[in-house]
Amino acid sequence: MKNSLPKISGPWKLMLLGDGSPTRHLQLLTNQETKIKLISMRVDPLFIEEGPKELNQLNGPLIRRQVWIKNNNKNLAWAESWWNAEQVNENLKAKEEPIWKNLTQDRSELFREVDRISLVNSNWLEDQFCCKGPFWSRNYRFFRDKKPLTIIREVFNPHLETLLGYSGIKEFTKLYSSSS
Template identity: 55%
Template structure:
Protein backbone atom coordinates (compact mmCIF):
# COMPACT_ATOMS: atom_id res chain seq x y z
CA UNK A 1 0.00 0.00 0.00
CA UNK A 2 1.18 3.53 -0.68
CA UNK A 3 2.01 5.83 2.21
CA UNK A 4 -0.81 8.27 1.42
CA UNK A 5 -3.33 6.72 3.84
CA UNK A 6 -0.90 5.51 6.46
CA UNK A 7 1.40 8.47 6.86
CA UNK A 8 1.37 10.61 10.00
CA UNK A 9 2.66 14.16 10.31
CA UNK A 10 6.09 14.66 11.84
CA UNK A 11 5.91 15.34 15.57
CA UNK A 12 7.51 18.25 17.33
CA UNK A 13 9.86 17.77 20.25
CA UNK A 14 6.93 18.17 22.64
CA UNK A 15 4.31 15.42 22.59
CA UNK A 16 1.29 16.81 20.69
CA UNK A 17 -2.18 17.00 22.17
CA UNK A 18 -4.34 14.07 20.96
CA UNK A 19 -6.42 15.15 18.01
CA UNK A 20 -3.90 17.82 16.98
CA UNK A 21 -1.53 17.43 14.03
CA UNK A 22 -3.06 14.11 13.00
CA UNK A 23 -2.49 12.49 16.40
CA UNK A 24 -5.36 10.06 17.21
CA UNK A 25 -7.35 10.22 20.41
CA UNK A 26 -7.12 7.24 22.76
CA UNK A 27 -10.10 4.92 22.38
CA UNK A 28 -12.83 5.79 24.92
CA UNK A 29 -13.07 4.12 28.31
CA UNK A 30 -16.23 2.03 28.72
CA UNK A 31 -18.07 2.40 32.03
CA UNK A 32 -20.62 -0.21 30.96
CA UNK A 33 -20.88 -2.49 27.94
CA UNK A 34 -23.05 -5.24 26.50
CA UNK A 35 -22.23 -7.91 23.94
CA UNK A 36 -24.28 -8.76 20.86
CA UNK A 37 -25.66 -11.83 22.66
CA UNK A 38 -26.89 -9.66 25.53
CA UNK A 39 -28.46 -7.19 23.11
CA UNK A 40 -30.23 -9.96 21.20
CA UNK A 41 -31.63 -11.21 24.51
CA UNK A 42 -33.15 -7.76 24.99
CA UNK A 43 -31.72 -7.30 28.46
CA UNK A 44 -29.75 -4.11 27.73
CA UNK A 45 -32.48 -1.81 26.47
CA UNK A 46 -34.90 -1.90 29.41
CA UNK A 47 -34.69 1.85 30.00
CA UNK A 48 -33.61 2.96 26.53
CA UNK A 49 -36.22 4.93 24.59
CA UNK A 50 -37.50 3.62 21.27
CA UNK A 51 -35.88 6.38 19.22
CA UNK A 52 -32.49 5.76 20.80
CA UNK A 53 -32.87 2.01 20.33
CA UNK A 54 -33.38 2.61 16.60
CA UNK A 55 -30.25 4.77 16.46
CA UNK A 56 -28.02 2.49 18.52
CA UNK A 57 -29.29 -1.00 17.75
CA UNK A 58 -30.67 -0.58 14.23
CA UNK A 59 -28.74 -1.32 11.05
CA UNK A 60 -29.32 2.05 9.39
CA UNK A 61 -26.62 4.54 8.42
CA UNK A 62 -25.85 6.97 11.28
CA UNK A 63 -24.75 9.68 8.86
CA UNK A 64 -28.06 9.34 7.02
CA UNK A 65 -29.91 9.49 10.35
CA UNK A 66 -28.05 12.67 11.36
CA UNK A 67 -28.85 14.28 8.02
CA UNK A 68 -32.55 13.41 8.27
CA UNK A 69 -32.81 14.56 11.89
CA UNK A 70 -31.09 17.91 11.44
CA UNK A 71 -31.97 18.68 7.83
CA UNK A 72 -28.30 19.50 7.23
CA UNK A 73 -25.53 17.66 5.39
CA UNK A 74 -23.06 15.77 7.56
CA UNK A 75 -19.61 17.32 7.61
CA UNK A 76 -16.73 14.91 8.21
CA UNK A 77 -13.77 16.35 10.12
CA UNK A 78 -10.84 13.96 9.81
CA UNK A 79 -8.87 13.70 13.05
CA UNK A 80 -6.37 11.00 12.17
CA UNK A 81 -5.78 8.20 9.70
CA UNK A 82 -2.71 6.16 10.55
CA UNK A 83 -1.19 2.70 10.95
CA UNK A 84 -2.43 0.84 14.02
CA UNK A 85 -1.48 -2.41 15.73
CA UNK A 86 -5.11 -3.14 16.63
CA UNK A 87 -4.09 -4.73 19.92
CA UNK A 88 -5.00 -2.09 22.52
CA UNK A 89 -7.04 -3.00 25.59
CA UNK A 90 -9.97 -0.87 24.40
CA UNK A 91 -10.00 -2.17 20.84
CA UNK A 92 -13.12 -4.21 19.93
CA UNK A 93 -12.41 -7.94 19.83
CA UNK A 94 -13.76 -8.09 16.27
CA UNK A 95 -10.73 -6.12 15.01
CA UNK A 96 -8.78 -9.39 15.31
CA UNK A 97 -10.80 -10.64 12.33
CA UNK A 98 -9.19 -8.08 10.00
CA UNK A 99 -6.05 -8.99 8.09
CA UNK A 100 -2.97 -6.97 9.03
CA UNK A 101 -1.42 -4.50 8.47
CA UNK A 102 -4.14 -2.30 9.92
CA UNK A 103 -5.13 1.34 9.65
CA UNK A 104 -7.28 3.31 12.10
CA UNK A 105 -9.37 6.33 11.09
CA UNK A 106 -10.99 8.83 13.49
CA UNK A 107 -13.50 11.57 12.64
CA UNK A 108 -15.96 14.05 14.11
CA UNK A 109 -19.37 14.12 12.42
CA UNK A 110 -20.89 17.60 12.42
CA UNK A 111 -24.16 19.18 11.30
CA UNK A 112 -24.30 22.98 11.08
CA UNK A 113 -20.81 22.87 12.62
CA UNK A 114 -22.02 21.12 15.79
CA UNK A 115 -20.32 17.81 16.67
CA UNK A 116 -23.07 15.19 16.98
CA UNK A 117 -20.93 12.05 16.83
CA UNK A 118 -17.34 10.84 16.99
CA UNK A 119 -16.22 7.67 15.24
CA UNK A 120 -13.19 5.48 14.77
CA UNK A 121 -12.77 2.57 12.39
CA UNK A 122 -10.21 -0.15 11.74
CA UNK A 123 -9.33 -1.40 8.26
CA UNK A 124 -6.95 -3.64 6.46
CA UNK A 125 -4.68 -1.11 4.77
CA UNK A 126 -5.29 -2.33 1.22
CA UNK A 127 -9.06 -2.29 1.83
CA UNK A 128 -8.79 1.27 3.13
CA UNK A 129 -6.86 2.28 0.02
CA UNK A 130 -9.60 0.80 -2.15
CA UNK A 131 -12.65 2.03 -0.25
CA UNK A 132 -11.65 5.36 1.36
CA UNK A 133 -10.37 7.28 -1.62
CA UNK A 134 -12.00 10.52 -0.44
CA UNK A 135 -11.12 11.05 3.22
CA UNK A 136 -13.85 13.66 3.71
CA UNK A 137 -16.75 11.40 2.74
CA UNK A 138 -18.72 9.46 5.37
CA UNK A 139 -17.82 5.76 5.30
CA UNK A 140 -21.36 4.73 4.36
CA UNK A 141 -21.27 7.03 1.33
CA UNK A 142 -17.85 5.75 0.27
CA UNK A 143 -18.87 2.10 0.54
CA UNK A 144 -22.15 2.51 -1.34
CA UNK A 145 -20.85 4.74 -4.14
CA UNK A 146 -21.02 1.82 -6.59
CA UNK A 147 -24.29 0.52 -5.05
CA UNK A 148 -22.47 -2.47 -3.63
CA UNK A 149 -24.51 -4.49 -1.14
CA UNK A 150 -23.37 -4.25 2.49
CA UNK A 151 -24.37 -6.05 5.67
CA UNK A 152 -24.04 -4.31 9.05
CA UNK A 153 -23.84 -6.32 12.28
CA UNK A 154 -23.97 -4.46 15.61
CA UNK A 155 -21.60 -6.23 18.01
CA UNK A 156 -21.65 -4.13 21.16
CA UNK A 157 -23.33 -1.32 23.07
CA UNK A 158 -21.62 0.79 25.72
CA UNK A 159 -21.57 3.96 27.74
CA UNK A 160 -18.17 5.61 27.51
CA UNK A 161 -16.36 8.64 28.80
CA UNK A 162 -13.19 10.61 28.12
CA UNK A 163 -12.26 14.23 28.94
CA UNK A 164 -11.68 14.98 25.25
CA UNK A 165 -15.18 13.70 24.41
CA UNK A 166 -16.68 16.02 27.03
CA UNK A 167 -14.69 18.90 25.59
CA UNK A 168 -15.67 18.03 22.02
CA UNK A 169 -19.39 17.61 22.74
CA UNK A 170 -19.55 20.45 25.27
CA UNK A 171 -21.23 18.36 27.97
CA UNK A 172 -20.33 15.78 30.56
CA UNK A 173 -20.61 12.04 29.99
CA UNK A 174 -21.15 9.20 29.94
CA UNK A 175 -22.05 8.95 26.25
CA UNK A 176 -23.85 6.23 24.32
CA UNK A 177 -21.60 4.23 22.04
CA UNK A 178 -21.83 1.18 19.80
CA UNK A 179 -19.50 -0.79 17.58
CA UNK A 180 -20.31 -2.87 14.53
CA UNK A 181 -18.87 -4.55 11.47
CA UNK A 182 -19.53 -4.13 7.78
CA UNK A 183 -19.51 -7.25 5.61
CA UNK A 184 -19.40 -7.45 1.83
CA UNK A 185 -19.85 -10.79 0.12
CA UNK A 186 -19.61 -12.52 3.50
CA UNK A 187 -16.20 -10.99 4.17
CA UNK A 188 -15.51 -8.67 7.11
CA UNK A 189 -14.60 -5.26 5.72
CA UNK A 190 -14.20 -2.93 8.72
CA UNK A 191 -14.96 -2.47 12.43
CA UNK A 192 -16.49 0.85 13.43
CA UNK A 193 -17.07 2.43 16.85
CA UNK A 194 -19.38 5.43 17.19
CA UNK A 195 -20.04 7.74 20.15
CA UNK A 196 -23.10 10.01 20.09
CA UNK A 197 -23.62 13.45 21.60
CA UNK A 198 -26.46 14.01 24.10
CA UNK A 199 -27.37 16.99 21.89
CA UNK A 200 -29.29 14.46 19.77
CA UNK A 201 -31.95 14.51 22.48
CA UNK A 202 -33.22 17.70 20.82
CA UNK A 203 -34.53 15.51 18.00
CA UNK A 204 -34.80 12.05 19.59
CA UNK A 205 -36.00 13.01 23.06
CA UNK A 206 -34.40 11.72 26.28
CA UNK A 207 -32.43 8.53 25.84
CA UNK A 208 -34.16 6.92 28.83
CA UNK A 209 -37.84 6.25 29.41
CA UNK A 210 -38.92 8.04 32.60
CA UNK A 211 -41.47 5.36 33.49
CA UNK A 212 -38.68 2.79 33.70
CA UNK A 213 -36.24 4.90 35.70
CA UNK A 214 -35.65 2.07 38.17
CA UNK A 215 -33.99 -0.01 35.44
CA UNK A 216 -32.21 2.79 33.66
CA UNK A 217 -28.51 3.06 33.13
CA UNK A 218 -26.94 6.29 34.45
CA UNK A 219 -28.21 9.26 32.47
CA UNK A 220 -25.88 11.84 30.97
CA UNK A 221 -25.47 15.16 32.76
CA UNK A 222 -25.22 18.34 30.78
CA UNK A 223 -22.82 21.16 31.58
CA UNK A 224 -23.50 24.79 30.84
Template identity: 55%
Template sequence: MLWEAPTAAVLAGEEPGWLPGPWRLMLLGDGSPTRHLRLLTSHPVAVRVSAMEADTALHGAPREVRELSYPLLRRQVWLECGDITLAWAESWWNQTEAEQHLQDRNLPIWISLTQGRSELFREVDGLALVTAPWLEQGFGEPGPFWSRHYRFFRQGKELTVIREVFSPALERWLGEAPRRPLHAAS
Protein backbone atom coordinates in the same frame (compact mmCIF):
# COMPACT_ATOMS: atom_id res chain seq x y z
CA MET B 1 -16.47 2.38 30.10
CA LEU B 2 -19.29 2.77 32.60
CA TRP B 3 -21.60 0.06 31.27
CA GLU B 4 -21.58 -2.45 28.44
CA ALA B 5 -24.40 -4.62 27.12
CA PRO B 6 -23.69 -8.34 26.80
CA THR B 7 -22.57 -9.05 23.22
CA ALA B 8 -25.04 -11.93 22.83
CA ALA B 9 -27.92 -9.61 23.78
CA VAL B 10 -26.81 -6.96 21.26
CA LEU B 11 -26.43 -9.53 18.48
CA ALA B 12 -29.90 -10.87 19.26
CA GLY B 13 -31.34 -7.34 19.14
CA GLU B 14 -32.30 -7.45 22.81
CA GLU B 15 -31.95 -3.88 23.93
CA PRO B 16 -31.70 -3.13 27.64
CA GLY B 17 -35.41 -2.29 27.92
CA TRP B 18 -34.95 1.21 29.27
CA LEU B 19 -33.86 2.97 26.08
CA PRO B 20 -36.56 5.09 24.43
CA GLY B 21 -37.58 3.89 20.96
CA PRO B 22 -35.79 6.57 18.88
CA TRP B 23 -32.53 5.85 20.72
CA ARG B 24 -32.99 2.09 20.20
CA LEU B 25 -33.26 2.72 16.47
CA MET B 26 -30.20 4.99 16.43
CA LEU B 27 -28.01 2.70 18.52
CA LEU B 28 -29.14 -0.78 17.50
CA GLY B 29 -30.57 -0.26 14.02
CA ASP B 30 -28.67 -1.40 10.97
CA GLY B 31 -29.22 1.84 9.05
CA SER B 32 -26.61 4.46 8.31
CA PRO B 33 -26.06 6.82 11.27
CA THR B 34 -24.70 9.53 8.98
CA ARG B 35 -27.90 9.34 6.91
CA HIS B 36 -29.94 9.45 10.13
CA LEU B 37 -28.03 12.53 11.30
CA ARG B 38 -28.74 14.25 7.98
CA LEU B 39 -32.43 13.34 8.13
CA LEU B 40 -32.77 14.47 11.75
CA THR B 41 -30.99 17.81 11.38
CA SER B 42 -31.68 18.68 7.72
CA HIS B 43 -27.96 19.49 7.41
CA PRO B 44 -25.34 17.57 5.45
CA VAL B 45 -22.89 15.62 7.58
CA ALA B 46 -19.41 17.11 7.54
CA VAL B 47 -16.53 14.82 8.42
CA ARG B 48 -13.60 16.31 10.32
CA VAL B 49 -10.75 13.79 10.25
CA SER B 50 -8.65 13.91 13.42
CA ALA B 51 -6.39 10.93 12.66
CA MET B 52 -5.79 8.30 10.01
CA GLU B 53 -2.77 6.11 10.61
CA ALA B 54 -1.44 2.59 10.97
CA ASP B 55 -2.61 0.83 14.14
CA THR B 56 -0.57 -1.98 15.63
CA ALA B 57 -1.38 -1.59 19.33
CA LEU B 58 -5.19 -2.02 19.15
CA HIS B 59 -5.42 -0.54 22.65
CA GLY B 60 -9.10 -0.29 23.60
CA ALA B 61 -10.28 -1.61 20.23
CA PRO B 62 -13.35 -3.85 20.04
CA ARG B 63 -12.37 -7.53 19.98
CA GLU B 64 -13.86 -7.87 16.48
CA VAL B 65 -10.97 -5.77 15.11
CA ARG B 66 -8.69 -8.79 15.57
CA GLU B 67 -10.68 -10.55 12.82
CA LEU B 68 -9.47 -8.06 10.18
CA SER B 69 -6.46 -8.86 7.98
CA TYR B 70 -3.30 -7.01 8.96
CA PRO B 71 -1.74 -4.46 8.52
CA LEU B 72 -4.45 -2.20 9.95
CA LEU B 73 -5.34 1.43 9.48
CA ARG B 74 -7.34 3.36 12.09
CA ARG B 75 -9.40 6.41 11.08
CA GLN B 76 -10.88 8.82 13.68
CA VAL B 77 -13.41 11.52 12.80
CA TRP B 78 -15.87 13.99 14.26
CA LEU B 79 -19.27 14.19 12.54
CA GLU B 80 -20.86 17.63 12.38
CA CYS B 81 -24.23 18.86 11.15
CA GLY B 82 -24.37 22.60 10.77
CA ASP B 83 -22.48 23.97 13.75
CA ILE B 84 -23.19 21.00 16.06
CA THR B 85 -20.80 18.10 16.64
CA LEU B 86 -23.10 15.08 16.92
CA ALA B 87 -20.78 12.07 16.87
CA TRP B 88 -17.23 10.83 17.08
CA ALA B 89 -16.31 7.70 15.17
CA GLU B 90 -13.31 5.51 14.62
CA SER B 91 -12.90 2.67 12.19
CA TRP B 92 -10.33 -0.04 11.65
CA TRP B 93 -9.50 -1.31 8.18
CA ASN B 94 -7.08 -3.59 6.42
CA GLN B 95 -4.78 -1.02 4.79
CA THR B 96 -5.41 -2.29 1.25
CA GLU B 97 -9.19 -2.17 1.79
CA ALA B 98 -8.87 1.36 3.20
CA GLU B 99 -6.97 2.54 0.13
CA GLN B 100 -9.68 1.07 -2.09
CA HIS B 101 -12.74 2.31 -0.16
CA LEU B 102 -11.61 5.57 1.50
CA GLN B 103 -10.27 7.45 -1.50
CA ASP B 104 -11.85 10.69 -0.25
CA ARG B 105 -11.08 10.64 3.47
CA ASN B 106 -13.51 13.52 4.11
CA LEU B 107 -16.60 11.58 2.99
CA PRO B 108 -18.69 9.62 5.47
CA ILE B 109 -17.87 5.90 5.25
CA TRP B 110 -21.41 5.01 4.19
CA ILE B 111 -21.12 7.24 1.12
CA SER B 112 -17.68 5.83 0.26
CA LEU B 113 -18.88 2.23 0.56
CA THR B 114 -22.14 2.60 -1.34
CA GLN B 115 -21.03 4.69 -4.30
CA GLY B 116 -20.88 1.56 -6.47
CA ARG B 117 -24.23 0.34 -5.08
CA SER B 118 -22.64 -2.84 -3.80
CA GLU B 119 -24.34 -4.89 -1.10
CA LEU B 120 -23.25 -4.48 2.50
CA PHE B 121 -24.35 -6.16 5.70
CA ARG B 122 -24.03 -4.33 9.05
CA GLU B 123 -23.92 -6.25 12.33
CA VAL B 124 -24.15 -4.27 15.57
CA ASP B 125 -21.86 -6.02 18.07
CA GLY B 126 -21.66 -3.69 21.06
CA LEU B 127 -23.54 -1.06 23.05
CA ALA B 128 -22.03 0.92 25.91
CA LEU B 129 -22.07 4.07 28.02
CA VAL B 130 -18.64 5.71 27.92
CA THR B 131 -16.97 8.81 29.25
CA ALA B 132 -13.70 10.62 28.60
CA PRO B 133 -12.55 14.22 29.08
CA TRP B 134 -11.62 14.55 25.38
CA LEU B 135 -15.18 13.50 24.38
CA GLU B 136 -16.64 16.09 26.77
CA GLN B 137 -14.40 18.71 25.21
CA GLY B 138 -15.26 17.64 21.65
CA PHE B 139 -19.02 17.62 22.27
CA GLY B 140 -18.99 20.61 24.61
CA GLU B 141 -21.18 18.62 27.01
CA PRO B 142 -20.59 16.43 30.05
CA GLY B 143 -20.76 12.63 29.66
CA PRO B 144 -21.48 9.87 29.78
CA PHE B 145 -22.18 9.18 26.12
CA TRP B 146 -23.89 6.36 24.24
CA SER B 147 -21.54 4.30 22.12
CA ARG B 148 -21.91 1.37 19.78
CA HIS B 149 -19.64 -0.64 17.55
CA TYR B 150 -20.44 -2.71 14.50
CA ARG B 151 -18.94 -4.45 11.52
CA PHE B 152 -19.58 -4.15 7.81
CA PHE B 153 -19.45 -7.31 5.75
CA ARG B 154 -19.29 -7.58 1.98
CA GLN B 155 -19.86 -10.98 0.36
CA GLY B 156 -19.58 -12.64 3.79
CA LYS B 157 -16.16 -11.10 4.52
CA GLU B 158 -15.55 -8.62 7.33
CA LEU B 159 -14.68 -5.27 5.75
CA THR B 160 -14.32 -2.85 8.69
CA VAL B 161 -15.11 -2.36 12.38
CA ILE B 162 -16.62 0.98 13.37
CA ARG B 163 -17.16 2.49 16.82
CA GLU B 164 -19.38 5.55 17.23
CA VAL B 165 -20.00 7.76 20.23
CA PHE B 166 -23.04 10.04 20.12
CA SER B 167 -23.46 13.51 21.57
CA PRO B 168 -26.26 14.22 24.06
CA ALA B 169 -27.19 17.05 21.65
CA LEU B 170 -29.10 14.35 19.74
CA GLU B 171 -31.70 14.49 22.52
CA ARG B 172 -33.01 17.58 20.71
CA TRP B 173 -34.32 15.24 17.97
CA LEU B 174 -34.51 11.82 19.68
CA GLY B 175 -35.79 12.79 23.13
CA GLU B 176 -34.08 12.23 26.43
CA ALA B 177 -31.99 9.11 26.93
CA PRO B 178 -30.77 7.70 30.23
CA ARG B 179 -27.11 8.51 30.71
CA ARG B 180 -26.24 6.49 33.75
CA PRO B 181 -25.52 2.81 34.10
CA LEU B 182 -28.65 1.00 35.21
CA HIS B 183 -27.21 -2.52 35.21
CA ALA B 184 -23.88 -4.03 36.18
CA ALA B 185 -21.23 -4.20 33.47
CA SER B 186 -20.89 -7.52 31.72
Protein backbone atom coordinates in the same frame (compact mmCIF):
# COMPACT_ATOMS: atom_id res chain seq x y z
CA MET C 1 -37.43 -14.74 31.70
CA LYS C 2 -38.09 -10.99 31.74
CA ASN C 3 -35.39 -8.51 30.70
CA SER C 4 -34.50 -6.44 33.78
CA LEU C 5 -32.52 -3.77 31.90
CA PRO C 6 -33.97 -0.25 31.60
CA LYS C 7 -35.75 0.56 28.36
CA ILE C 8 -34.24 2.62 25.55
CA SER C 9 -36.68 4.84 23.66
CA GLY C 10 -37.62 3.88 20.09
CA PRO C 11 -35.64 6.62 18.30
CA TRP C 12 -32.51 5.86 20.34
CA LYS C 13 -32.98 2.14 19.76
CA LEU C 14 -32.95 2.83 16.02
CA MET C 15 -29.82 5.01 16.33
CA LEU C 16 -27.93 2.50 18.50
CA LEU C 17 -29.15 -0.84 17.18
CA GLY C 18 -30.38 -0.08 13.66
CA ASP C 19 -28.50 -1.09 10.56
CA GLY C 20 -28.81 2.28 8.83
CA SER C 21 -26.12 4.94 8.56
CA PRO C 22 -26.02 7.25 11.59
CA THR C 23 -24.44 9.98 9.46
CA ARG C 24 -27.36 9.74 7.04
CA HIS C 25 -29.88 9.59 9.93
CA LEU C 26 -28.37 12.72 11.48
CA GLN C 27 -28.66 14.53 8.16
CA LEU C 28 -32.33 13.57 7.91
CA LEU C 29 -33.02 14.57 11.53
CA THR C 30 -31.36 17.97 11.31
CA ASN C 31 -32.32 18.85 7.73
CA GLN C 32 -28.72 19.98 7.27
CA GLU C 33 -25.80 18.48 5.45
CA THR C 34 -23.88 16.27 7.84
CA LYS C 35 -20.17 16.18 7.17
CA ILE C 36 -17.17 14.54 8.69
CA LYS C 37 -13.96 16.16 9.82
CA LEU C 38 -11.07 13.76 9.41
CA ILE C 39 -8.97 13.74 12.60
CA SER C 40 -6.45 11.08 11.64
CA MET C 41 -5.92 8.10 9.41
CA ARG C 42 -2.81 6.04 10.02
CA VAL C 43 -1.44 2.60 10.83
CA ASP C 44 -2.61 1.54 14.28
CA PRO C 45 0.04 -0.48 16.14
CA LEU C 46 -2.06 -0.52 19.36
CA PHE C 47 -5.25 -1.99 17.91
CA ILE C 48 -4.94 -5.18 19.98
CA GLU C 49 -4.77 -3.23 23.27
CA GLU C 50 -7.17 -0.39 22.48
CA GLY C 51 -9.62 -1.64 19.88
CA PRO C 52 -12.70 -3.85 19.91
CA LYS C 53 -12.10 -7.61 20.13
CA GLU C 54 -13.62 -8.06 16.64
CA LEU C 55 -10.49 -6.50 15.14
CA ASN C 56 -8.92 -9.97 15.18
CA GLN C 57 -11.19 -10.72 12.20
CA LEU C 58 -9.31 -8.25 9.97
CA ASN C 59 -5.91 -8.95 8.46
CA GLY C 60 -3.21 -6.50 9.52
CA PRO C 61 -1.64 -4.12 9.31
CA LEU C 62 -4.68 -2.03 10.18
CA ILE C 63 -5.40 1.61 9.42
CA ARG C 64 -7.34 3.47 12.11
CA ARG C 65 -9.48 6.36 10.87
CA GLN C 66 -10.94 8.85 13.35
CA VAL C 67 -13.55 11.48 12.47
CA TRP C 68 -15.99 13.96 13.91
CA ILE C 69 -19.51 13.69 12.52
CA LYS C 70 -20.85 17.21 12.53
CA ASN C 71 -23.18 19.76 11.09
CA ASN C 72 -23.57 23.44 11.75
CA ASN C 73 -20.10 23.27 13.36
CA LYS C 74 -21.48 21.06 16.17
CA ASN C 75 -19.89 17.69 16.92
CA LEU C 76 -22.80 15.25 16.83
CA ALA C 77 -20.68 12.11 17.17
CA TRP C 78 -17.11 10.86 17.18
CA ALA C 79 -16.24 7.74 15.23
CA GLU C 80 -13.29 5.52 14.52
CA SER C 81 -12.95 2.67 12.09
CA TRP C 82 -10.30 0.09 11.34
CA TRP C 83 -9.46 -1.14 7.84
CA ASN C 84 -6.99 -3.53 6.30
CA ALA C 85 -4.15 -1.32 5.02
CA GLU C 86 -4.19 -2.93 1.57
CA GLN C 87 -7.97 -2.48 1.13
CA VAL C 88 -8.58 0.95 2.66
CA ASN C 89 -7.91 2.98 -0.49
CA GLU C 90 -10.18 0.73 -2.53
CA ASN C 91 -13.06 1.25 -0.08
CA LEU C 92 -12.48 4.85 1.04
CA LYS C 93 -11.77 6.71 -2.19
CA ALA C 94 -13.08 10.00 -0.76
CA LYS C 95 -11.45 10.09 2.68
CA GLU C 96 -13.15 13.38 3.64
CA GLU C 97 -16.60 11.86 3.04
CA PRO C 98 -18.68 9.65 5.38
CA ILE C 99 -18.15 5.90 5.11
CA TRP C 100 -21.71 5.35 3.86
CA LYS C 101 -21.09 7.64 0.87
CA ASN C 102 -17.89 5.78 0.02
CA LEU C 103 -19.34 2.30 0.38
CA THR C 104 -22.62 2.94 -1.44
CA GLN C 105 -21.16 4.61 -4.54
CA ASP C 106 -20.66 1.32 -6.38
CA ARG C 107 -24.03 -0.05 -5.19
CA SER C 108 -22.39 -3.20 -3.84
CA GLU C 109 -24.21 -5.26 -1.23
CA LEU C 110 -23.22 -4.62 2.40
CA PHE C 111 -24.34 -6.12 5.67
CA ARG C 112 -24.00 -4.35 9.04
CA GLU C 113 -23.98 -6.17 12.39
CA VAL C 114 -24.09 -4.29 15.70
CA ASP C 115 -21.82 -6.05 18.18
CA ARG C 116 -22.43 -4.01 21.31
CA ILE C 117 -23.73 -0.81 22.79
CA SER C 118 -22.00 0.66 25.81
CA LEU C 119 -21.50 3.76 27.93
CA VAL C 120 -18.28 5.73 27.51
CA ASN C 121 -16.73 8.17 29.98
CA SER C 122 -14.12 10.47 28.50
CA ASN C 123 -12.86 13.90 29.55
CA TRP C 124 -11.78 14.88 26.02
CA LEU C 125 -15.21 13.89 24.63
CA GLU C 126 -16.85 15.99 27.36
CA ASP C 127 -14.77 18.93 26.14
CA GLN C 128 -15.69 18.34 22.49
CA PHE C 129 -19.40 17.66 23.14
CA CYS C 130 -19.62 20.50 25.69
CA CYS C 131 -21.44 18.30 28.18
CA LYS C 132 -20.79 15.71 30.86
CA GLY C 133 -20.68 11.98 30.09
CA PRO C 134 -21.25 9.13 30.04
CA PHE C 135 -22.11 8.86 26.35
CA TRP C 136 -23.87 6.20 24.30
CA SER C 137 -21.52 4.24 22.10
CA ARG C 138 -21.83 1.36 19.69
CA ASN C 139 -19.47 -1.00 17.88
CA TYR C 140 -20.41 -2.70 14.64
CA ARG C 141 -18.97 -4.42 11.60
CA PHE C 142 -19.60 -4.05 7.90
CA PHE C 143 -19.46 -7.25 5.88
CA ARG C 144 -19.03 -7.63 2.13
CA ASP C 145 -19.20 -11.07 0.51
CA LYS C 146 -19.61 -12.60 4.01
CA LYS C 147 -16.22 -11.22 5.14
CA PRO C 148 -15.66 -8.41 7.66
CA LEU C 149 -14.73 -5.23 5.79
CA THR C 150 -14.34 -2.75 8.65
CA ILE C 151 -14.95 -2.42 12.39
CA ILE C 152 -16.54 0.85 13.55
CA ARG C 153 -17.00 2.50 16.95
CA GLU C 154 -19.26 5.55 17.33
CA VAL C 155 -19.89 7.74 20.37
CA PHE C 156 -22.94 10.03 20.33
CA ASN C 157 -23.34 13.55 21.69
CA PRO C 158 -26.16 13.79 24.31
CA HIS C 159 -27.30 16.92 22.43
CA LEU C 160 -29.03 14.45 20.11
CA GLU C 161 -31.72 14.13 22.79
CA THR C 162 -33.11 17.43 21.44
CA LEU C 163 -33.80 15.56 18.17
CA LEU C 164 -34.47 12.01 19.38
CA GLY C 165 -35.99 12.56 22.82
CA TYR C 166 -34.68 11.25 26.11
CA SER C 167 -32.15 8.44 25.62
CA GLY C 168 -32.63 6.56 28.89
CA ILE C 169 -28.92 6.83 29.67
CA LYS C 170 -29.47 7.84 33.32
CA GLU C 171 -31.15 4.50 34.06
CA PHE C 172 -28.24 2.64 32.44
CA THR C 173 -25.70 4.81 34.30
CA LYS C 174 -27.09 3.44 37.57
CA LEU C 175 -26.10 -0.07 36.36
CA TYR C 176 -22.68 1.05 35.10
CA SER C 177 -19.55 0.26 37.06
CA SER C 178 -16.32 2.05 36.18
CA SER C 179 -14.39 -1.08 37.18
CA SER C 180 -15.93 -3.15 34.38
